[in-house]
Amino acid sequence: MKQKIEKALENVFIIENKKNIIESGIVKKIDVFKDEIRIYISLYNPTMHIKKKLEKDIYKSIKYQNIDTKKIRIKIEIQLEDKDTERKIPGIKNIIAVASGKGGVGKSTISTNISVSLMKMGFHVGLLDADIYGPSIPLMFNLEEEKVHSCIIKKNKGLYGMNPITSYGVKILSLGFFSKYGEAIVWRGPMATKALRQLIHETNWGLLDFLIVDLPPGTGDIHLSILQEISLKGIVIVSTPQKIALSDVHRSVGMFRIPSIKVPILGIIENMSFLLTKEKETKKKYYLFGKNGVKNFANEMNIFFLGEIPLLQEIREYSDLGIPVVLKNDQIKKIFEKITKNIIEKLS
Ligand code: ADP
16 A cells, blocks of 8 residues: 555645655555544645645545545645755844734835935845835835846856846845836746745845845745745844734734744834824924834734834835935934844844
């Protein structure tokens, strides 16, 4: 019976893998009992769609070997393979992902200004915009389309590689570089994951102290593949203070704390904590979205509170102009410096 199962598994392949699952060594064990067969598989990148396809293919192939799956139960156990060394990217010291529960809470604005603050502190910094739903880093760094298309692809002995584009001293690569302005990116999970894998592994990042990864909002396949494919030093979460935003953050925290993922949460940043008006004479703070929402959440969830950023017209204005606000506004620069230092401290 075991041989029959092995034969069946020899006809099962993982996408892009030329070897069948027996040859590639991912089938760790096959246990044959009277009325049950257990197959243990170890996967480096167990995203939902890969898992599902694998299970389907295995069942199909086993049936094809004339094994009566009505009489014999087939149990497939898929585990995450921990290959930490393989997940490290040579030359990059620290990879930090910035996440949020919802879109529009300022995740990209914060990724941008943390990257520039790190650069200003003397570090070599890269920023990978992995937000498939709304890649806004090119706009925030004032990277026009032509410039991007002329230097993104580098031909090297018939192989295509990628060079990040440097803006304000930060090396940048974005999923947005591969779509026209205003065009929707309608990639399905596997396609986006493949594109991201290339952006991470086939890019000449050079030597970096920090690679900041701007994740899409929420939880999904992209998150899973990033979390499992690269060795992250930690996650920084961004949220606004109101309940609606925090309920989604709760879900994200749940994902980062799944035992098979378990990536350290370095802390949480509260954005748009209070409104500061332009009139300098009034220093009054208006708590539009409620006071201390993120601080209280951080306490409850045992997450470090990294700092708060006011809602300020200038932040939006400079963002629209494609200039990181920390280069223009001293007060905001200091706030970001403090948050960035907190992140560095948490790393050590
Ligand atoms: P996300 O990446 O979470 O979708 P963005 O960083 O794109 O959010 O921010 C959404 C919008 O809010 C942008 O126009 C940005 O300029 C603005 N914004 C973000 N943070 C602030 C802030 N603290 N004060 C004013 N505007 C902000």
